[in-house]
Amino acid sequence: MNLFSPYTLPEVLIFLLKGLRMTLFIAGISIGLSFVFGAILGIGRQMGKGIFHKICALYIECVRNMPLLLYILAFRFTMPTYIGNYKIQNKPVASAILAMTVFTSAMVAEIIRGGLNSIPKGQWEAAASQGFTRSQTLIHIILPQAVRNILVPMVGQFVTCIKDTSFCAVVGIGELMMNTTIIMGKFKFADQVIVLYAITAFIYYLINILLMHVSQRLFKKPC
Amino acid sequence: MFRLWMWQELFAHFDIFLSGFAKTILISVLALLLTFAIGILVGLLRVSGKKAVKTICQGYISFFQNTPLVVQVFFFYNVLPRLGIMLSPFILGCISLGLYTGAFAASIVEAAIQAVPIGQMEAAASQGFPFLTAMRLIILPQALKIAMPPMANQSVNLIKNSSVLALIAGGELMYRSDSFAADASIYGPTFIVVGVLYLIICLPLSTYARNMEERLKKGAAK
Numbered sequence: 001m002n003l004f005s006p007y008t009l010p011e012v013l014i015f016l017l018k019g020l021r022m023t024l025f026i027a028g029i030s031i032g033l034s035f036v037f038g039a040i041l042g043i044g045r046q047m048g049k050g051i052f053h054k055i056c057a058l059y060i061e062c063v064r065n066m067p068l069l070l071y072i073l074a075f076r077f078t079m080p081t082y083i084g085n086y087k088i089q090n091k092p093v094a095s096a097i098l099a100m101t102v103f104t105s106a107m108v109a110e111i112i113r114g115g116l117n118s119i120p121k122g123q124w125e126a127a128a129s130q131g132f133t134r135s136q137t138l139i140h141i142i143l144p145q146a147v148r149n150i151l152v153p154m155v156g157q158f159v160t161c162i163k164d165t166s167f168c169a170v171v172g173i174g175e176l177m178m179n180t181t182i183i184m185g186k187f188k189f190a191d192q193v194i195v196l197y198a199i200t201a202f203i204y205y206l207i208n209i210l211l212m213h214v215s216q217r218l219f220k221k222p223c
Numbered sequence: 224m225f226r227l228w229m230w231q232e233l234f235a236h237f238d239i240f241l242s243g244f245a246k247t248i249l250i251s252v253l254a255l256l257l258t259f260a261i262g263i264l265v266g267l268l269r270v271s272g273k274k275a276v277k278t279i280c281q282g283y284i285s286f287f288q289n290t291p292l293v294v295q296v297f298f299f300y301n302v303l304p305r306l307g308i309m310l311s312p313f314i315l316g317c318i319s320l321g322l323y324t325g326a327f328a329a330s331i332v333e334a335a336i337q338a339v340p341i342g343q344m345e346a347a348a349s350q351g352f353p354f355l356t357a358m359r360l361i362i363l364p365q366a367l368k369i370a371m372p373p374m375a376n377q378s379v380n381l382i383k384n385s386s387v388l389a390l391i392a393g394g395e396l397m398y399r400s401d402s403f404a405a406d407a408s409i410y411g412p413t414f415i416v417v418g419v420l421y422l423i424i425c426l427p428l429s430t431y432a433r434n435m436e437e438r439l440k441k442g443a444a445k
Contacts, residue, residue: 077404177297
C-alpha cells in the first residue's frame with residue numbers, strides 16, 4: 001500500500017526539501033542582516049546619546065510590539081516594484097526578507113541591550129579610571145563579558161526566526177509551510193495529512209533542536 | 224499612501240477594525256487563561272512529577288517550542304475536521320495559541336520554581352507542610368514574582384501571534400484589516416492603523432515587563 005497515493009514518498013520529500021531550502025535561504029539572510037542591524041540598534045540604545053538614542057529606542061519599541069505578519073503583509077503590498085529604473089528581482093522573497101529583517105533586528109537589539117545591561121556598572125567605571133574611552137571599554141571589556149549572556153538567547157531568537165519564516169506562506173512564497181499546504185491539497189485521507197504535517201513539523205523540530213543543542217554545548221557557562 | 228481619500232474611506236469603515244480589535248483581545252484573554260493553566264500545571268509536573276511524567280512534559284515543551292505556530296494551527300485546522308471534530312476557527316485558535324504559548328510558560332514556571340532556594344521547601348517540610356500545600360502557600364508566591372516579567376513578555380508574544388488566525392479566517396484584527404485592505408485597495412493606511420492598534424495593547428505590557436525586570440534586578444543587587 002502506498003501512503004501518499006498519487007505520489008511516492010521520495011517525491012513528497014524532495015518537494016518538501018525544496019521548500020526547506022527556501023526557508024533556510026530567507027531565514028539565513030534575515031538572521032545575518034538582523035544581527036548587524038540589531039547590534040547597531042542595541043548598542044545605540046544602550047550607549048548612544050541624543051537623537052540617535054531616541055531613534056533606536058523608538059524603533060525597537062514600535063517594531064517589537066507589532067506582529068510579524070503585519071510586516072510581511074505590509075512590505076509585500078506596499079513595496080515598490082521599481083527603485084528608480086532598477087526592477088527588484090523576485091519581489092515576494094525580497095519583501096519577506098526585508099520584513100523578517102526589520103522584525104528580527106528589533107528583537108536582537110533587545111537581547112544585546114539586555115546582555116550589556118547585565119555587566120555591572122563598576123566595569124565601566126574601572127575602565128574609565130584606567131583611561132579607556134567609551135568605545136574602547138565597550139569593545140575590549142564589556143562585549144567579551146556580555147557575549148556569554150547574549151549568545152544563548154540570541155540563538156533562541158534565531159530559532160524563532162526560522163520558525164517565523166512559516167508566516168511567509170501567507171504571501172505565497174514556496175517555503176516549507178507553503179509547499180506542505182500545496183501537497184496537502186492533493187490528499188484526501190486523514191492519515192495522509194497527519195503524516196504529512198508530522199514530517200513538516202519534524203523537519204522544523206530537527207533543525208531547531210540541533211541549533212539549540214549546539215549553542216548550549218558551545219556557550220555553556222563555566223561553572 | 225498619504226492621499227486624503229484613503230484615510231477618509233478607512234475611518235468610514237473603522238467599525239471593521241474595532242470589531243476585529245475586540246476579537247483579538249477576546250482571543251488573547253482566553254488563550255492567556257489556557258496558557259497560565261498549562262504553564263502552571265506542566266511546570267509543577269516538571270518539578271515534582273514521576274520520571275515518566277517529567278519526560279512526557281519535556282517532550283511537550285520541546286516539541287511545541289520548536290515547531291512553528293503556523294504548522295500547529297494548520298495541523299489542527301486541516302486534520303481535526305477529517306477526524307470528525309468540527310471546531311470554529313475561533314476556538315481552534317484559542318486552543319492552539321494556548322498550547323503553543325503554554326509550552327513557553329511551562330518552562331518559565333519551571334525555571335522560576337527552581338530559582339526559589341531549596342531551603343524554603345525543606346523548611347516547609349520540616350514544619351509539617353504537605354508537598355502541595357507548601358507549593359501553594361510558600362513556593363509558588365515567591366516563584367510568581369520571578370516569573371512575572373517573562374510571563375508578560377510571553378503575553379505580548381501571544382497577542383502578536385494571535386495574528387496567525389488571519390490564516391484560518393479567524394476574524395480577528397489582522398484578518399479583518401487584511402481583507403479590508405484587499406477590498407478597498409487601501410494598503411498603506413490600513414497597515415499603519417493596524418500597527419497602532421497592536422501597539423496600544425502590547426506597548427504597556429512590554430514596558431511593564433521591562434520595569435518589573437529592572438526592579439527585580441535592583442532588588443537582587445541590594
